[in-house]
Amino acid sequence: MTVATILEMVLGAVVLGLGAWTIAARETFAATVGYVAYGLLVPLIWVRLDAVDVALTEAAIGGGLGGVLLLGAAARLRASEPAAAAETPGKIVRLGAAGASVMVAAALSAAVLLLPDPAPTLAPAAIANASATGLANPVTNVLMAFRAMDTMLEKVVLLLAIVGVWSLASDQAWGGRPGPRHQADPHGVFAFLARLLPPVGIVVGIYMFWTGADHPGGAFQGGSMLAAMWLLVIMAGLTDTPPASGRWLRLVLIAGPGVFLAVGLGGVCFGLAFLAYPPTNAKPLILGIEVAMVLTIAVTLGLLVAGAPERSPQR
Amino acid sequence: MTEFLTAALGFILAMLALGLVPILRGPGDADRMMAAQLIGTGGIAALLLLGAVTGVPAAADVALTVALLATFASIAFVKKGLPHLDADEASSTEDR
């Protein structure tokens, strides 16, 4: 057994243990911090598995935006937490929940164990056809060309999610600004950081998107970085969330799926299939779609974390 | 050199596992936040070492993402995790 194997086993044990503890913890805030720590450790496993694209997404979502979203939820639940903890469900309910969970876990593990060995894979085919698009990163090739339909529908799902969040608004706040108005001392440490970090973060976000053509990275990772920087400025009170009724905001929200759909239909018009790119122009078209997608993803994720409209647009 | 860096990686991972204890134990929310901060920095060091050991230079990009976004999460902790804190002492409508 080599040092590296021991390392992998320890890493796996730590992450699994932390995950189990996060589920078992009674206190919401403690569980949330545990989950964020989990999100910071899992990228190590993905890097070890040579799945750097997934590691980037996990770091951005699990360690960053997802943690902030859950923290917001924990802060809202704080007032009602003692009452919720006091009412323990009955024994039958708990046994039923445990039974259902065990069955789901057993079904999942059976599915994994029954996979044929070696597992069926399209990876060689994806690598062999990489030259068709002019992009060197196989993950981007799959996302943007070979399985472009999935990615487009995924963007539509993001749009539906934001509609779902917005529909939680009260009648008075409909079309208003999401979340509370944040305030901070304009000369304080926090406002200083919120002025200094976003320029760096925006450059890194664009770099993540640009390098995604040939190296790990891509529109989603870049977009979540941009969203985080936007939220940082909002949390420091340096700017306010835009009103949900704004025309420009809505145009940006549909830009990503819209451009994707337009290019896809263009493929039909020019005698190819839906979402087929002409081989000579594949790379510019894919980059064009991705530029629109980065903007849409950044704004959508930012608004998802900001929450439902709470204030009328005038204030 | 690879063996040495692997050993250093193992050591830092052990420190990370120890650093999890304050997250689990507390006692206060501030301690949990500090432990998360430690996991962030230690995770960055581990990612850089892992990138050097396995020859994956893109691990540095993951570390860059963690560096920027772990900060962001820590700040959200400070603003939301501690209900009595209004960032920078301004009277605020924050934290509901």
Next chain:
Amino acid sequence: MSFALDILTIAAVSAGAFFFLAGTVGLLRFPDTLTRLHALTKADNLGLGLVVLGLLPQAGSVRHGLKLVGIWLLVLLAGATVSQLIARAARQGGPAR
């Protein structure tokens, strides 16, 4: 030359690992929030700085090296700011918990 660089790597990464140990032990053993914070941020950021310094000779290109230094600078900036905010929060919250 490469031998000297390897020595630098071993020395700096070992020192960095020591500071991670110091930071973790401080976080576990120090008596109150502010001293724990002191242990965490000083040792932690110094630890990462030394690990980065040790990895610089192994970083195949100048661009990669600059990226490593940039990561460290970002963590320094963020760590300093966040510890200010945590310390303020701990003081406003009354005696350290």
